[in-house]
Amino acid sequence: MERNYCRLIALGFLVILGACGSSQEEDTQASIISYENIPAPKRNLMTDERVALGKMLFHDKSLSGNGKVACVDCHEQHYAFGENMALSTNGITQEPLHRNTPPLINIAWAEGWFWEGGAKNIESLMFGPLTHPNEMGANLKEVVKDINDHPEYPVLFQKAYQIKTIKSAHIARALAAYCRSLISNQSKYDQYLNGEIDFSYDELQGMKIVETRCGSCHPAPFFTDFNYHNIGLDSVFSDTLENLFQGRARITLKEEDMGKYKTPTLRNIFASAPYTHDGRFETIDEVFDHYESGILPHKSLAPQMRNDIDLNEEEREQVKIFLTTLMDSTYLGLKQ
Amino acid sequence: MKYLPYYLLLFLLLGFSSCDKHKENFDVPGTGQITLKFNLLHDLLGNQIPLNYNTPYQNALNQTYLFDDFRMYISNVTLRDTTGTHYYKVPNSYHLIEMIDNADTSIVIKDLPNSNFTEINFSVGVDNDANYSTDQVGDLDPANGMAWDWNTGYKFVYLNGLRILPDSSTRGLVYHIGGDANYRTVRFTQKDINLNQNNNLTIEFDVHVDYVFGNKNLAEQPNPDVGPVNHYIDLNDDSTNDTMFGPNTQKIADNYEQMFEWKEITVD
Numbered sequence: 001m002e003r004n005y006c007r008l009i010a011l012g013f014l015v016i017l018g019a020c021g022s023s024q025e026e027d028t029q030a031s032i033i034s035y036e037n038i039p040a041p042k043r044n045l046m047t048d049e050r051v052a053l054g055k056m057l058f059h060d061k062s063l064s065g066n067g068k069v070a071c072v073d074c075h076e077q078h079y080a081f082g083e084n085m086a087l088s089t090n091g092i093t094q095e096p097l098h099r100n101t102p103p104l105i106n107i108a109w110a111e112g113w114f115w116e117g118g119a120k121n122i123e124s125l126m127f128g129p130l131t132h133p134n135e136m137g138a139n140l141k142e143v144v145k146d147i148n149d150h151p152e153y154p155v156l157f158q159k160a161y162q163i164k165t166i167k168s169a170h171i172a173r174a175l176a177a178y179c180r181s182l183i184s185n186q187s188k189y190d191q192y193l194n195g196e197i198d199f200s201y202d203e204l205q206g207m208k209i210v211e212t213r214c215g216s217c218h219p220a221p222f223f224t225d226f227n228y229h230n231i232g233l234d235s236v237f238s239d240t241l242e243n244l245f246q247g248r249a250r251i252t253l254k255e256e257d258m259g260k261y262k263t264p265t266l267r268n269i270f271a272s273a274p275y276t277h278d279g280r281f282e283t284i285d286e287v288f289d290h291y292e293s294g295i296l297p298h299k300s301l302a303p304q305m306r307n308d309i310d311l312n313e314e315e316r317e318q319v320k321i322f323l324t325t326l327m328d329s330t331y332l333g334l335k336q
Numbered sequence: 337m338k339y340l341p342y343y344l345l346l347f348l349l350l351g352f353s354s355c356d357k358h359k360e361n362f363d364v365p366g367t368g369q370i371t372l373k374f375n376l377l378h379d380l381l382g383n384q385i386p387l388n389y390n391t392p393y394q395n396a397l398n399q400t401y402l403f404d405d406f407r408m409y410i411s412n413v414t415l416r417d418t419t420g421t422h423y424y425k426v427p428n429s430y431h432l433i434e435m436i437d438n439a440d441t442s443i444v445i446k447d448l449p450n451s452n453f454t455e456i457n458f459s460v461g462v463d464n465d466a467n468y469s470t471d472q473v474g475d476l477d478p479a480n481g482m483a484w485d486w487n488t489g490y491k492f493v494y495l496n497g498l499r500i501l502p503d504s505s506t507r508g509l510v511y512h513i514g515g516d517a518n519y520r521t522v523r524f525t526q527k528d529i530n531l532n533q534n535n536n537l538t539i540e541f542d543v544h545v546d547y548v549f550g551n552k553n554l555a556e557q558p559n560p561d562v563g564p565v566n567h568y569i570d571l572n573d574d575s576t577n578d579t580m581f582g583p584n585t586q587k588i589a590d591n592y593e594q595m596f597e598w599k600e601i602t603v604d
Contacts, residue, residue, distance in 0.1 A: 043471075120488035123471035127478045128485040140479035167473045176471075242486070242576050251487055253581060 030193040033185040049160040054178025065137030080268040086279025100279035108180035126172040184331035206322025223266035229302040232295030368531035396552035405496035407434040416455035461492030461519035515581040518589035540599040547595035
């Protein structure tokens with residue numbers, strides 16, 4: 001941990017002095033996404049016990065109201081800890097949800113969670129899916145009682161958090177620790193940054209296009225700016241369902257945030273289809289088509305979206321080839 | 337007279353330096369206890385009587401409604417002594433006042449310094465230190481049903497019930513009010529609180545719950561520069577924003593700031 005901080009600080013100086021070669025900078029950039037560097041609040045620092053306990057809870061169906069749904073049922077590893085459907089029907093009522101299940105990729109570095117950033121930390125986020133009547137429908141008081149009465153959990157919580165009585169906050173903390181540990185940093189792109197492999201011509205061309213045309217919202221190394229943008233999906237933002245269709249504006253109550261949603265990462269993008277907050281695009285090509293000819297005007301529209309983003313066929317292919325280098329078979333649990 | 341500016345400076349310095357401290361020094365052992373008792377009342381036909389669920393009430397605009405759930409957070413109870421510069425802020429002071437099945441409307445504060453206090457203040461709501469995370473234990477535990485799950489934060493005042501329309505049909509009455517702008521602090525300086533023995537004081541407050549929609553015995557008074565504000569709330573004005581964080585909720589917050597009345601202080 002210490003060593004990595006030192007490297008970051010050193011990088012800062014180098015950048016300020018303008019004296020560093022690009023390969024050094026990229027190498028350090030890649031190392032930012034590492035287990036040692038996971039940001040976590042003081043009250044919930046990362047430990048192996050906490051992560052292991054969180055993983056156990058993540059797979060435990062007894063956290064749900066009907067005992068049939070676990071977190072993992074909507075956040076499957078081979079779908080980048082997301083899902084392969086636009087709007088999930090895997091909650092306890094099997095009613096379609098209103099939002100596409102977000103893939104859990106490097107979420108420790110985000111600054112707001114849920115598609116519109118309503119959750120201000122990962123621990124608080126946990127209560128959303130746990131208690132939502134159409135997701136896990138948990139009655140927190142019952143869950144807490146069951147976990148305290150469980151044959152294994154009290155001992156594990158005692159070891160992980162040094163507590164005798166488990167409260168809902170401790171359950172959220174353990175789940176958060178596990179979700180923070182879901183790191184994608186073993187892609188071909190990361191190997192390239194570490195100087196372990198070379199990129200082909202098309203991969204390099206694709207990388208350049210992504211840097212110049214997409215990089216303002218999808219910058220390396222996370223390939224998201226963790227910010228919120230209106231990319232012109234809609235022009236009407238209904239105030240029904242607790243302003244659910246207003247995006248970031250339902251949190252900030254600012255007109256200028258209408259229809260803004262969090263920038264999704266491009267990492268593991270082919271595993272996390274369909275795309276956008278409501279999963280309206282099935283394929284990457286549909287996303288390209290939207291940027292080319294589907295952007296709807298609105299005063300909150302991102303400046304980058306005011307001109308269409310046109311890519312010719314060859315450029316599209318090169319971008320797709322580059323995006324393939326962001327697939328991480330270790331993270332996706334596909335490595336032999 | 338010529339020393340006045342220095343006194344002023346000293347006063348300001350003391351004021352600023354004490355802002356960040358949770359506990360001032362008291363040279364007395366602390367063993368006292370105070371119980372804050374909140375009597376939840378509501379106007380019924382001109383009388384302030386205990387709040388009852390499922391009883392039809394009328395607001396200043398003659399709109400009829402009933403409650404079936406009322407809860408609120410009282411937080412950051414603070415006692416100030418006669419100098420006004422020494423004070424004791426109760427640590428981790430977040431208290432859910434609720435009347436769900438059985439009335440739970442008292443706060444017991446133990447281990448207080450034995451001193452003479454002339455002011456007690458507390459806030460309605462949850463300060464932004466605690467309001468930016470629902471990862472909390474005690475009365476802030478999200479299992480208490482006062483946390484939002486899509487927008488991190490707490491409902492400061494939770495009102496549920498029904499509106500009864502002129503044609504006798506009903507609509508939901510839901511005011512879940514939160515957000516920094518609606519966090520309000522109320523102060524009482526009318527009586528001395530002499531915690532100079534190992535005693536147990538009970539301070540009773542009447543809480544005029546009907547004032548959340550405006551005190552109908554007073555005229556509307558929207559200007560805070562003139563005096564205590566009093567807004568008549570139109571229950572038809574119920575867009576989502578206006579029942580959680582919007583402009584209407586700030587009027588309700590102005591109103592709930594006025595609903596507490598110091599009743600009496602007794603020594604047990």
